[in-house]
Amino acid sequence: xxxxxxxxxxxxxxxxxxxxxxxxxxxxxxxxxxxxxxxxxxxxxxxxxxxxxxxxxxxxxxxxxxxxxxxxxxxxxxxxxxxxxxxxxxxxxxxxxxxxxxxxxxxxxxxxxxxxxxxxxxxxxxxxxxxxxxxxxxxxx
Amino acid sequence: xxxxxxxxxxxxxxxxxxxxxxxxxxxxxxxxxxxxxxxxxxxxxxxxxxxxxxxxxxxxxxxxxxxxxxxxxxxxxxxxxxxxxxxxxxxxxxxxxxxxxxxxxxxxxxxxxxxxxxxxxxxxxxxxxxxxxxxxxxxxx
Numbered sequence: 715x716x717x718x719x720x721x722x723x724x725x726x727x728x729x730x731x732x733x734x735x736x737x738x739x740x741x742x743x744x745x746x747x748x749x750x751x752x753x754x755x756x757x758x759x760x761x762x763x764x765x766x767x768x769x770x771x772x773x774x775x776x777x778x779x780x781x782x783x784x785x786x787x788x789x790x791x792x793x794x795x796x797x798x799x800x801x802x803x804x805x806x807x808x809x810x811x812x813x814x815x816x817x818x819x820x821x822x823x824x825x826x827x828x829x830x831x832x833x834x835x836x837x838x839x840x841x842x843x844x845x846x847x848x849x850x851x852x853x854x855x
Numbered sequence: 856x857x858x859x860x861x862x863x864x865x866x867x868x869x870x871x872x873x874x875x876x877x878x879x880x881x882x883x884x885x886x887x888x889x890x891x892x893x894x895x896x897x898x899x900x901x902x903x904x905x906x907x908x909x910x911x912x913x914x915x916x917x918x919x920x921x922x923x924x925x926x927x928x929x930x931x932x933x934x935x936x937x938x939x940x941x942x943x944x945x946x947x948x949x950x951x952x953x954x955x956x957x958x959x960x961x962x963x964x965x966x967x968x969x970x971x972x973x974x975x976x977x978x979x980x981x982x983x984x985x986x987x988x989x990x991x992x993x994x995x996x
Contacts, residue, residue: 723921725863725864725865765942767944778864801907803907812866812869843955844944844952847945849885
């Protein structure tokens with residue numbers, strides 16, 4: 715059996731978020747809770763990978779929530795001080811061992827390596843680590 | 856402006872997949888295309904984070920597809936040799952700069968740190984890097 719869970723992995727940002735949101739405490743908890751439109755700025759070294767992104771695409775953007783805490787294993791969901799402490803794998807708290815953000819967005823504009831997307835709750839400067847199309851029904855992939 | 860996209864990030868596996876799938880070439884492309892049930896084996900150091908996972912939970916499991924190629928930026932979607940070469944950010948190819956797998960699953964059983972889940976297309980030994988609940992409508996989170 716592989717003991718692959720022991721070794722660290724080198725995750726490399728492929729771009730970053732440009733957003734009017736700058737304070738994590740002010741950011742909406744999810745993109746559909748009033749988050750602003752934002753830009754994904756892809757690094758020039760990943761131009762080929764981003765080449766086929768187009769207006770109207772429904773994407774899942776993966777970010778590295780670099781302002782989150784990695785040493786938190788239990789939390790009160792949605793910051794509710796009356797909620798029971800809950801293991802973070804059962805919550806969407808940004809504070810978790812690997813604070814990867816998942817954001818479902820739609821492409822509003824493409825300007826070279828700058829991709830404008832709808833409702834993104836990540837703050838300005840957040841590293842982008844992957845971009846994927848959302849999956850439709852089998853057969854449309 | 857932060858130049859955060861320049862620096863590497865240390866992603867730490869929190870567990871691994873135990874699955875009858877061992878050959879990536881034989882694995883289904885998506886979990887709903889005939890993938891078998893599998894176990895997530897959480898490392899003991901993350902027991903608190905996993906504490907509230909329960910049978911019936913609908914989860915998104917994030918894995919590190921450690922058998923994928925990171926130097927691929929364009930691919931033929933779904934391995935179709937007649938498809939046009941497409942930038943990987945517009946595909947779900949496992950070969951991509953940061954090969955993070957997203958898997959939507961349901962919890963079938965919980966046995967301590969072993970979590971059995973439905974239809975997972977990752978092969979045996981694949982590192983698990985995060986586990987999140989799938990989001991329901993706003994207000995049910």
